[in-house]
Amino acid sequence: MYIIGAGPGDPDLLTVKARRLIESCDVIIYAGSLVNPEILKLARPGSEIHNSAELNINQIMDIIKDAYERGLDVARIHSGDPHIYGALKDQTSYLEALGIPYEVVPGVSVLTSAAASLGIELTMDGISQAVIIARGSLRIPVPDREQIRKLAEHGSTMVIFTGIHIIDSIVKDLIDGGYSPDTPVGVVYRSTWPDEIVIKGRLSNIATLVHERRIYRTALIIVGDVVDPKFVKHSKLYDPEYVHSFRGVKNGHDR
Incomplete structure (x- = not known):
């Protein structure tokens, strides 16, 4: 079971790992209109695809449990990153109770x-x-x-x-x-x-x-x-006079 952050919408902002899993999993459960349909086109032919907007948590878990019992991998696709307002713990608590192993794949928020x-x-x-x-x-x-x-x-x-x-x-x-x-x-x-x-x-x-x-x-x-900043105070990080452990300064120039 993979809980995948699919980013804000642009398929090019999928992580390499997210794309690989979406392309390989047998069952796809996606978060309704929040997930760009172009991302779903990455699913391999023959995969099962479910829209979770039409389902409650029990129905979602029934699909996951059934897939797990059949030895199938599941990609649960969230928009953005599932760690921010993604109801992540709701799902992982169920998975842990069912004894279903899972991995969370962060995404671009x-x-x-x-x-x-x-x-x-x-x-x-x-x-x-x-x-x-x-x-x-x-x-x-x-x-x-x-x-x-x-x-x-x-x-x-x-x-x-x-x-x-x-x-x-x-x-x-x-x-x-x-x-x-x-x-x-x-x-x-x-x-x-x-x-x-x-x-x-x-x-x-x-x-x-x-x-x-x-x-x-x-x-x-x-x-x-x-x-809309009224002024820009330049960061110290790249200031030639700013010394840190990787860069010493002598007469305004890197050593």
Whole structure:
């Protein structure tokens, strides 16, 4: 059993290992519309393919158990990386209870592909040295200390999954938590897909921009000055005067 992160959408962003397993496994279970159909075309002829969007966890595990009993390899394909909001533990707990061995194959997360789409760096010296990953949801309970309003108090870069449908509420929470209405915001819809949409704005107008493009799902929100930095403080890492264990400095030149 392989739980595979298939990346944000572009088949070229599959890892070599993910591609090899998708091409070789006997049974494919993929995460519905979140997985690019082009990736499914890599499955070998004759493989069984199941859309997990139509299934509950018991039905998914029945398919896996049946395949295991028949000696077949299973590729469970997630979008992005299964370690970030991938309901990973839900599945591995079942597999462990059933005695089915598994391996998790990490994938490229939309966290980084969206940053690439926006042309930004999530951390920048003198601007933000931390990234907070959060989710927006009306249905899934979130501890009070992890509410977006509370997390906003840090003022660092924040990346918000599954919240585009409640963008107005999220903007209010971010401003109530301490971000200025002038804080830069980036929104990326279906990062790396052919129909990708990239929007840059401010907290004061991002909800309007999102509504104008009619984006209600499958988008990531990135908040913070890194989206549109007012200045760039160059990193110390490659500064000729910065000494570390691999590079000494003498008169401004590498030894």
